Amino acid sequence: MIHVIGGGAIGMLYAARLASQNASQVLLAVRSMEQASYISEAGIRIEDEDAGSVVRLSSVPTDGAYIEKVMEQPPEWVLITVKQHHIQDQLLELFRKTAHPNSNWVWLQNGMRAMDVIQAQIPGMHWLAVTTEASLRLGIGHIKYTGRGRTSIGRSTAPLELSSNEKSRAFSLIEKLEKAGLRAALSNNIxxxxxxxxxxxxxxxxxxxxxxxxxxxxxxxxxxxxxxxxxxxxxxxxxxxxxxxxxxxxxxxxxxxxxxxxxxxxxxxxxxxxxxxxxxxxxxxxxxxxxxxxxxxxxxxxxxxxxxxxxxxxxxxxxxx
Ligand SMILES: NC(=O)C1=CN([C@@H]2O[C@H](COP(=O)(O)OP(=O)(O)OC[C@H]3O[C@@H](n4cnc5c(N)ncnc54)[C@H](OP(=O)(O)O)[C@@H]3O)[C@@H](O)[C@H]2O)C=CC1
Ligand SMILES: CC(C)(CO)C(=O)C(=O)O
Known part of the structure; x- marks a missing residue:
């Protein structure tokens, strides 16, 4: 199961692309009930270079409803696609409550922050990502895919050699992203x-x-x-x-x-x-x-x-x- 946190331009892009391959394995957690209901009913519309498509998927708000979903089935991957200033106490508290030792957290923000304190508080394996994908939010369930890019994923402990367990985890996500049409690669020095x-x-x-x-x-x-x-x-x-x-x-x-x-x-x-x-x-x-x-x-x-x-x-x- 993959959870995407944040229904903005990048979150909707990743969630919709991944759901286009296997909707039952993707959940998009957004801030408002209004957006969650809209997406669960109407799906996400993506405008591409030459065409548009609608992808159906489940969405819940990041409140009690999200916690219930995690209790039902803990996610293997959690892609955090909110902006830097959204990463604060309320969201971190939610992550602490829902963390599972086997979860993998992928932080997808532009810009840099010292991650050690955050990572130490949230059990699981933490990954950093850099993406050159480009997306524009047109509405609560509507985006324009404005530029195809590439997502690099690596451990924040890099450049240390990754263990075979770390490598196989990373490749399982990379494979899912690639199947969904999003180019992705493992970075040894993220x-x-x-x-x-x-x-x-x-x-x-x-x-x-x-x-x-x-x-x-x-x-x-x-x-x-x-x-x-x-x-x-x-x-x-x-x-x-x-x-x-x-x-x-x-x-x-x-x-x-x-x-x-x-x-x-x-x-x-x-x-x-x-x-x-x-x-x-x-x-x-x-x-x-x-x-x-x-x-x-x-x-x-x-x-x-x-x-x-x-x-x-x-x-x-x-x-x-
Ligand atoms: N857009 C792009 O092309 C690219 C973006 N990036 C980076 O990716 C990150 C995300 O960017 P982008 O998608 O454009 O930003 P957006 O502002 O479009 O999306 C952020 C989303 O996070 C949601 N959010 C905030 N707090 C919470 C919460 N507590 N629970 C659930 N959802 C929450 C916001 O909800 P609400 O709408 O309700 O405020 C918003 O929908 C940024 O760091 C950006 O720099 C990197 C490369 C390209
Ligand atoms: C690469 C660039 C500058 C593209 O606009 C960008 O990442 C941003 O606007 O934040």
Whole structure:
């Protein structure tokens, strides 16, 4: 049994894809009763490049109803697809209550946080994932699959060699994802992959959010490229201090992502435009925290972080008039 926690863009994509292979083995746990009832009755509609389809599956809210489902049949896999700021006491308490020693927890967020405390509190095996899949939520049971990507899964203890038990567990999920049409692979160094994605996000996301431009526009100006390169130098210095070996051509990858997602509005810009909190605390905020531990100056990250957090406050502030 696979449980997907969070009925957003990514959660609905994984749940619907997996359910298209074996609906009886997938449960989507969402925040509201309204969304759970809608999906259980009408399914999830996915708009693809050229067609649309509806996938039927079960959904419950993450409350007593979810706990009952876990009691009936504990899941082998729990894919956590909520945003970073959703991972807080209430949800962690639910995970503690429903945890089973044989469960596998897959954390699928963009950005970084120290996972040790969370993992120590929740029995089972914990996995980290990095995904380049792209999905947009159009309604409570409706998504657009905006870009085919790949999901890397690895143990947070990597780069230590995985045991044969760990490998066979990982391959059982990878096989299910691949059968469902989602490309997936086992990573022997997921922390390094997370730092690569972090580097991309910590450059593209704050700049596009402040300037209110699409990702591709970052490459149209030499001035913006200079700021991007400064952000790059700062983040790679922090990675080095953390003994993270980033590829030498990572700058090319940052440019590639700008090109490949040239028409996208970054998730941070979308969050601001919709008056939602951003994930910047776990992107540039994480880099600033690590830099400070090593006594490294990251003034450009600090400036952009403050500007985005300022915009976040202004955009999410309740209006009095
Ligand atoms: N979308 C994308 O293309 C990509 C996203 N990611 C990362 O994946 C993660 C998820 O992103 P995305 O799907 O876009 O985000 P969304 O905001 O679309 O989805 C998050 C979902 O989590 C739900 N949620 C929050 N708290 C709870 C709770 N206690 N119980 C149940 N559900 C809850 C929210 O419910 P509600 O709607 O009720 O608030 C929301 O539906 C993020 O870290 C993002 O950075 C990574 C790569 C690509
Ligand atoms: C890769 C990128 C920058 C695509 O928009 C992204 O991950 C995001 O917007 O959060």
């Amino acid at each position: 922390i390094e992959e997370l730092w690569r994605k972090l580097t991309v996000n910590a450059i593209i996301n704050p700049l596009t959010a402040i300037l209110k431009i699409r990702n591709g526009s970052l490459l149209e100006s030499d001035d913006l490229q200079r700021v991007m390169k400064q952000l790059y130098r700062e983040v790679t210095a922090v990675a080095e201090a953390e003994y993270i070996h980033l590829p030498l051509n990572l700058w090319d990858y940052v440019e590639d992502v700008c090109k490949q997602t040239s028409q996208n509005y970054s998730s941070t810009l979308q969050d601001l435009m919709n008056g939602r909190p951003t994930e910047l605390d776990w992107m540039n905020g994480f880099i600033i925290e690590k830099a400070s531990e090593h006594g490294i100056e990251v003034p450009t990250h600090q400036m952009l972080y403050s500007l985005v957090k300022g915009l976040e406050t202004v955009h999410t502030k309740p209006k009095s008039d």
